[in-house]
Amino acid sequence: xxxxxxxxxxxxxxxxxxxxxxxxxxxxxxxxxxxxxxxxxxxxxxxxxxxxxxxxxxxxxxxxxxxxxxxxxxxxxxxxxxxxxxxxxxxxxxxxxxxxxxxxxxxxxxxxxxxxxxxxxxxxxxxxxxxxxxxxxxxxxxxxxxxxxxxxxxxxxxxxxxxxxxx
Numbered sequence: 001x002x003x004x005x006x007x008x009x010x011x012x013x014x015x016x017x018x019x020x021x022x023x024x025x026x027x028x029x030x031x032x033x034x035x036x037x038x039x040x041x042x043x044x045x046x047x048x049x050x051x052x053x054x055x056x057x058x059x060x061x062x063x064x065x066x067x068x069x070x071x072x073x074x075x076x077x078x079x080x081x082x083x084x085x086x087x088x089x090x091x092x093x094x095x096x097x098x099x100x101x102x103x104x105x106x107x108x109x110x111x112x113x114x115x116x117x118x119x120x121x122x123x124x125x126x127x128x129x130x131x132x133x134x135x136x137x138x139x140x141x142x143x144x145x146x147x148x149x150x151x152x153x154x155x156x157x158x159x160x161x162x163x164x165x166x167x
Contacts, residue, residue: 004060004102004103004104004105005060005061005062005063005070005100005102005103005104006059006060006061006096006100006102006130006133006134006137007027007058007061007074007098007099007100007101008056008057008058008099008100008101008117008120008125008126008129008130009023009024009025009042009056009057009058009059009061009097009098010054010055010056010096010097010099011054011055011094011095011096011097012045012052012053012054012055012092012093012094013052013093013094013095014095015025016052016054016055016123017040017055017059017162017163019055019095020033020040020056020057020096021097022058022081022096023077023078023081023096024037024074025089026080026081027059027061027074027075027077027093027098029064030073030077032061032062032063033061033062033063034059035059035060035061035062036059036060036133036134037057037058037059037060037133038057038059038129038130038132038133039053039057039129039132039161039162039163039164039165040056040057040161040162041055041057041125041128041129041159041160041161041163041167042054042055042159042160042161042162043056043124043125043158043159044158045093051093052093054125055162056125056126056129057122057129058101058126058129058130058132058133059133060133060134062076065066067100067103067106067108067113067115068102068112068113070103071100071112071113074096074098074099074100077096077098078095078096078098079134080159081095081096082095082096083095083096083097088102094162099117100113100115100117101116101117101120101126102115102116102117102129102137103115103160104138105138105140107140107141110121116139116140116141120147121139121142121144121149121152121163122153124150124153124158124159125159127146127149127150127153128150130146131146131147131150134146135147
């Protein structure tokens with residue numbers, strides 16, 4: 001089994017911390033080996049207005065599944081946790097969001113998925129937790145390291161650590 005699969009987790013509805021923890025437990029229960037997990041961070045909604053900030057984290061996992069099988073399993077976990085179908089292309093509040101951020105450094109674009117995750121290089125709520133568990137990570141399209149990507153984000157963006165990672 002190879003690692004270097006990174007999953008982003010986010011929640012801004014209900015008990016946000018419990019939503020993140022429940023998603024991590026269901027990912028473990030599905031047979032994934034969690035190599036590393038970041039702390040949980042708090043960040044404002046990105047691309048839309050909402051009452052509550054998001055809680056976000058990133059996991060590094062191992063699996064023998066292909067990218068589409070992994071995506072399908074993550075979508076099943078979202079539904080199991082109460083996520084409703086989202087409107088295509090519209091940012092909105094959600095109980096849980098599970099995204100494949102990177103899959104072995106591959107570049108993939110289909111009607112179903114884009115890897116690396118689109119716009120992840122512009123989002124502190126992805127880059128900060130990812131930098132915590134994978135400071136050596138490099139964006140497969142731009143070739144920029146995570147520190148370089150973080151340096152390109154406007155200083156007006158905010159994020160804060162809520163919990164410290166523990167195993």
